[in-house]
Each structure stands twice: as C-alpha cells, then as structure tokens.
Amino acid sequence: MNLNSKDIPKAGHLLISEPFLQDENFVRSVILVCENNENGSFGLVLNKLSILKLSELVDELNFLESDVYVGGPVEQNTLHFIYFGDQMVSGSIQLGDDLWWGGEFHELILKLKNEEISNENIRFFIGYSGWSEGQLAHELQDNTWIVCDKIDSKSIFYDSPEEIWRNILKNMGGEFQLLANYPIDPRLN
Incomplete structure (x- = not known):
C-alpha cells in the first residue's frame, strides 16, 4: 500500500490501533498526534491510565487529585498536557477547533491554583509515543494504525478510557463499526 496525502496523519488526527495489535504499549490504544513532520x-x-495522581508528580499541584495518563513508552520522566476549550495558556499549540497541546507550565499551575482553568478540561500524561523519520509511515503501510481525521474533543475528555477506542471506531462507521466489536482474544468466543 502506498500512502497518499490523505492517509498521512496530521497534528490533531487520531491513530487508532488495529484490533490485532499485540504490543502491550499500544493494545486498543488511541493516540492523539501532536506533531508529524519530516x-x-x-x-x-x-x-x-497510569497508577499515579498529578498531586504525586507536581508539588505545586498537591491540591489536585487528577488522573495521569501514560502518553507512551518514551521518556516517562516527562509530563505533558492537553486541554479543551479556548486557548488558556500561552505557548499552547492548537490541534483542533477547541483542542490545545502544551504551553507555559508555570502559567498553567497558577491558573489551576486560581481556578481560572477547570480541572475537568485538562488531561496530563507521563511519557509520550514517538516515531523516528519514516517509522510511522512504515507502520501505516503495515496497517498497524487506523487514521481518524475527525475528532470530537469532548469524547477525548468525557468518554471513559475503556470506551474511547470502541466509541471512535463506531463513530467512524462502515467497516470500522465491525472492528469496534472485535474481541481482544477471538479464541475466547
């Protein structure tokens, strides 16, 4: 399969793991692409979800019992965030109409302390998922990932982690609806 421009994910697109992927880091995962370039x-x-809470990772946010997600297997000593709504933090990169990635972390802390930002509209991640030059294109050619270019930011924040993979595939319709119901281990059916 040769990739054409519509198959190449852009910032703000989602990568949905195909149901047969057995890599423990990415089984039934949905990845928000934040950057994809040469x-x-x-x-x-x-x-x-990780087993950690934000209050355990950032002393200045010890008043928040927010969940922290595993962004991926790379550099799990780093903390990243996305948020939903208008741009609330300087330096944030827009990934969709109302979806933002990163920004000035000290400003974020201050706004969370002053309750200028709702904790419900922000998600924190330890680590990230990364691909070297050409690696993601190769994985796409191997049909490891399904690219979704129409994301509903609210579902990212309000669907349970267990349901995001299935719900996105169902919403994509067609053949993807069938994949949404594919069992993790078909031998058990």
Whole structure:
C-alpha cells in the first residue's frame, strides 16, 4: 500500500490501533498526534491510565487529585498536557477547533491554583509515543494504525478510557463499526 496525502496523519488526527495489535504499549490504544513532520512523529495515548495522581508528580499541584495518563513508552520522566476549550495558556499549540497541546507550565499551575482553568478540561500524561523519520509511515503501510481525521474533543475528555477506542471506531462507521466489536482474544468466543 502506498500512502497518499490523505492517509498521512496530521497534528490533531487520531491513530487508532488495529484490533490485532499485540504490543502491550499500544493494545486498543488511541493516540492523539501532536506533531508529524519530516523529522518524525509525536503523540499521546489518550486511553491508558497510569497508577499515579498529578498531586504525586507536581508539588505545586498537591491540591489536585487528577488522573495521569501514560502518553507512551518514551521518556516517562516527562509530563505533558492537553486541554479543551479556548486557548488558556500561552505557548499552547492548537490541534483542533477547541483542542490545545502544551504551553507555559508555570502559567498553567497558577491558573489551576486560581481556578481560572477547570480541572475537568485538562488531561496530563507521563511519557509520550514517538516515531523516528519514516517509522510511522512504515507502520501505516503495515496497517498497524487506523487514521481518524475527525475528532470530537469532548469524547477525548468525557468518554471513559475503556470506551474511547470502541466509541471512535463506531463513530467512524462502515467497516470500522465491525472492528469496534472485535474481541481482544477471538479464541475466547
């Protein structure tokens, strides 16, 4: 399969793992692509909760018991965030109409302390998912990922982590609806 421009994910698109992927880091995962260029790709797994709380990672936010997600297996000593709504933090990169990635972290802390930003509209990640130059294109040719270019930002924040993968595939319709119901281990049916 040769990739054409519509198959190449852009910032703000989602990568949905195909149901047969057995890599423990990406089984039934949905990855928000934050950057994809000639140097490689960067994304965050949206549906894999870590065992940590934000208050355990950032002393200045010890008043928040927010969940932290595993953004991917790369550099799990880094903290990343996305948020939903209007731009609330300087330096944020717009990924969709109302979806933002990163920005000035000290400003974010201050706005969370002053309750200028709702904790419900922000998600934190340790680590990230990364691909070197050409690696993601190769994985797309191997049909490891399904690209979704129409994202509903609200579902990213309000669907449960267990349901995001299935719900996005169902909403894509057609053949993807069938994949949404594919069992994790078909031998058990």
